[in-house]
Amino acid sequence: MVGGSPMIDQAPLEAPWIHGRPRGAPDTDPPLQVRALDATTFVIRQSKSVTYEAPFLYLLVGAERALLLDTGAVEERRRCDVRGAVDALLPDDVDLLVAHSHGHGDHVAGDGQFAGRPRTTVVGRDVDSARAGWGFTDGPEEVVELDLGGRLLEVVGIPGHHPTSVAVYDRQTGSLLTGDSVYPGRLYAPDPELHAASLDRLVAFAGQRPVQRVLGCHIEMRREGGDFPLGARYQPDEAALPMSVDDLVAVRDGTRAAGGRPGVHRVGPALLWNGSCYPALARQVVRLVVDRVRGVA
Ligand SMILES: [Zn+2]
Structure with a gap:
């Protein structure tokens, strides 16, 4: 998409997104899909392809x-031009802060596309850089405000999935962005205690604000429940992206009920993977291989 502007898909966030193709089908999916929640709020998904x-x-x-x-x-950029999409969506006279829901590779890999971009700050992926980038100076209960100019965001640390995990609340749209800590999929909690404590604080935080929707960073669940295999490149009938505050509370309640026990637990519309989960991971690899052979993943 270098040099072009991204097509903005007019469908609501609830509608099905481009969700990959069965093995062997011709790959005609665009590398990314852009939807607008309003004139200044964009949700971009990188394609399964x-x-x-x-x-x-x-x-x-x-x-x-x-x-x-x-x-x-x-x-x-030649494989997936996030920079080009942002350049096309952003007015020239607006500064850009590039920061992360957390520091895992699938959320920071495109950082280099923004190196040298005018009026742009790219926050590092490590704990110290992330804390400084958001302006955290205190403990995990701290809520920092980020003023974009007539648009106030509130950011709160929710470590557990990753030490740098944050949630971002956007007053303008009532959206609560929860990264990989809450989304319709496999919620990996290598530190179960810290993750559960963060969810408690996040539920309290959401209860004090008019949250319209909870938006995570992946979809891995089917509409009727159950997850697609880890690594699937084809996800027909995947769950909707937006979750409700009730969903968030159900994730927290399920996480509390799991009590830090290692393994996979159903938590509301998601699955909690507590601890290292090697047996469950091995099962996922087998599922993916079987589904690939059957041509459905
Ligand atoms: Zn992720």
Whole structure:
């Protein structure tokens, strides 16, 4: 898409997204899909054809500054031009802050596309850089405000999935962006205690604000429940992206009920993977191989 502008898909966030193709089918999917929640709020998904992670990225534009939350799983512009999409969506006189829901590779890989971009700050993926980038100076209960110019965001640390995990609340749209800590999929909690404590704080945080929707960074669940195999490149009838505050509460309640026990637990509309989960991971690899052979993944 270098030099072109991205097609903005007019469908609501609830509608099915481009979700990959069965093995052997011709790949005609665009490398990314852009939807507008309003005139200054964009949700970008990288296609299954360029990365099985198919992460969601968020671009929130204020009068003076914009926040790009995550740069996706693909390094090279020629494979997936996130930079080109942002350039096309962003007015020239607006500064850009590139920061991350957390520091995992599938959310930061595109950072290099923004190196040298005018009026742009790219926050590093490590703990110290992330804390400084958001302006955290205190403990995990701290809520920091980020003013984009007529658009106020509130950011709160929710470590557990990753030490740098944050949630971002956008007052303009009532959206709560929860990264990989809450989404319709496999919620990996290598530190179960920290993750559960973060969810408690996140539920309290959401309860004090008029949250319209909870938006995570992946979809891995089917509409009727159950997950697609890890690594799937074809996800027909996948669950909707937006979740409700009730869903968030159900995720928290399920996480509390799991009580830190290692393994896979159903938590509301998602699955909690507590601890290292090697047996469950092995089962996922077998599922993926079987589905690939059957041509359905
Ligand atoms: Zn991720």
